[in-house]
Amino acid sequence: MRADSSTAIHFLLASRRCEVNNLRHLLKNGELVGKVSQLIHTLQCERGASNLYLCSTGPAFADELARRVEEADIAQTPVLDSLARLEQTTAALPQSSRLFSGVASVVYALAMLPALRRQIRDRALPQPAMTAFYNDIIRHLLALVSEVTDTAAEPAVARALIAMLSFMRGKEFAGQERAAGAAAFTAGHFDDGVRQQLVGLIHSQEQCFERFVDFADEESAQRWLNQKADSGFERLRRIACTRTEAGSAPQEEGLSWYTLASRRLDGMKQIEDGLARTLMARCQGSIDAAERACDDQQADIETLMSRRGEPAPDYAVFVAGSEGGGLAEGWLSGDGLRPQLGRSLLGLIQQQDRRLQSLDQELSALRVTLGERKQIERAKGLLMQHRGLSEEEAYTALRRLAMSQNKKLIDIAAAMLTIADVLANHP
């Protein structure tokens, strides 16, 4: 390889091509996220149906449960297929080690589903354990989406992914609320534990949705804000969070809670589908833009080089980066480029450089936000694993710790993760 303007041009074009490839890769990831969102939704429905089935006596809800199981099985296949494809395309990327490790957890959890379902049908599993298993599978699926979000190297797409991930997390807390409420209503009594759990789940939802609104596109955010208020469901929420004695008709109340909560979740799913479409549109948009830019650059350079051969008695160029008054006298004869050509090539290089830098600037800002979120998730996971807490119990524990020490939640999480290995080795 020689150090001449042709080689410089070669790498300039390579840099652009790289961007296009990354965006194509991002598009594949976006597709995966859409399929995961679908699978999670069906698992949430299955969890809700399982709750009604276990909490009620007799064959009631058995058919609904069977239907939900079928839907979840159907939704599982496309996810597994894209994961298989993903492995082919991303094995070379540094971040893939974490992605694949996450996939292993997901697959392992999904592998347990059939057994879980058997024991549910046989009513061989207590309702809390059953719920915990579904929560766990979904948590692993969400962790996968978070890994994908983490590696998005294009700001607009990254924001769309953060919005989608936050919404999915909020929706999952809503799903857990549906399950907990359905169980309590059907059982007919709400103890302190259940009420605290519900309050915690409502709080967690609000946080996720605030975050979603911060990152979502105008339209989706507006759709959510319009849909949010559902007086009927809010009324049942108040009952659930305040009632102490058993209701008059537990079965009916349980069912109407389940129905309203399910309508709410279905509404969320519609917004989520909209988010998935936005995500895909942004990916495709960025790809088209990048491809156009790639072609334009190619064209500019061809014009540049076509004039390369012309006789140029005393041509000269700047050395890259030395522009500006201070070096006005800094002329140099180049390697066969006229001054204006040399400067335009230099201009192209600097332009690309500046553009990538400001992209990187935007991304690192987003990564800080993401990083904090990820640390909190991990700290939660740690508590769940080693103290056997549920997700919102773990979250509450972290929040209490933060308040009692008057620290930020992220600081508590970071502290917890720095001692993670100790916890791991002495569970």
Add this chain to the structure above:
Amino acid sequence: MRADSSTAIHFLLASRRCEVNNLRHLLKNGELVGKVSQLIHTLQCERGASNLYLCSTGPAFADELARRVEEADIAQTPVLDSLARLEQTTAALPQSSRLFSGVASVVYALAMLPALRRQIRDRALPQPAMTAFYNDIIRHLLALVSEVTDTAAEPAVARALIAMLSFMRGKEFAGQERAAGAAAFTAGHFDDGVRQQLVGLIHSQEQCFERFVDFADEESAQRWLNQKADSGFERLRRIACTRTEAGSAPQEEGLSWYTLASRRLDGMKQIEDGLARTLMARCQGSIDAAERACDDQQADIETLMSRRGEPAPDYAVFVAGSEGGGLAEGWLSGDGLRPQLGRSLLGLIQQQDRRLQSLDQELSALRVTLGERKQIERAKGLLMQHRGLSEEEAYTALRRLAMSQNKKLIDIAAAMLTIADVLANHP
């Protein structure tokens, strides 16, 4: 693809293999850094010789300059060759777009070298412009090293790279000090500008070397601290920073400054070579460790699966992540694994997950450090490009701004970069 333990194992192994591949890729990058360090050193020598040549009259130093040019040409080839190889291996990586754009700048700058040298031989270029061109080429080479450092996905290697990069930056400031001092001594007078420049360069050196000591291995740090003090050179520094009137024998003083400064730089080069060796050793060490871990994992899993077929009347496993007291009752029959086997597979998955998480934890901490450094470098580059300042003038400007507003340097740099596009469009 089916959701069973074999698939989970498949991705668990894929995750490990990924790590090994990344480390191999990192090794290639490390080799590049070593070659760049060599090229920079020869360019620094050439810059120094050019200074003596331009500042002295007559043919003095012409032979030395010719020899230096030859050495720089020799050092250039291996860098260009690894860059060519790098393009083959890293085109798929997201960060490569920035890397390649950096390569384009480097190649463009190197392409100007022959012309630069012609004009120096003909004494057709003023000394400051000449120096600025060399500084610029080296700045682009250092930016390349910084990109490589940025993408190191293994903490131990990343730290070695940060140490090496910081040292290389410090050494370059030392090289600029040699050039400025040689020019001033030979010219026989030091005006305020030169003195301020020298003070700024000394300050910048100290900052880089402090940073180096923070990240370097014990031995290299110690070697540096031992070598640092050189009374002879310090004496000349004091003269340079205080003297106002011309010296008695400018040529001799210029030469002795140049000689002492060169000895200092050669000493630095030796330490830098040591750092390059440490870097390679760490890469190789991590590769070996990762490969061993890969094999061990494979072995564990084979044992696991070999016992898979055994009759297991009522085997059961946990769902991943649901361990711990809270779910002690959470047993499930798995997909053909005995309880202990299921748990050991789950253990392997969780172990990998935890390990990758704590690696990521360490890395994001390092990235914060790196990110701030990178922002400051970029802000400097911006000022150099649009105000035509020299590197340490730009740095001084940033520092002044920070002090006057009582803000951190990084905040000033970040603010400057957020308005970069404005500056870019209205140079």
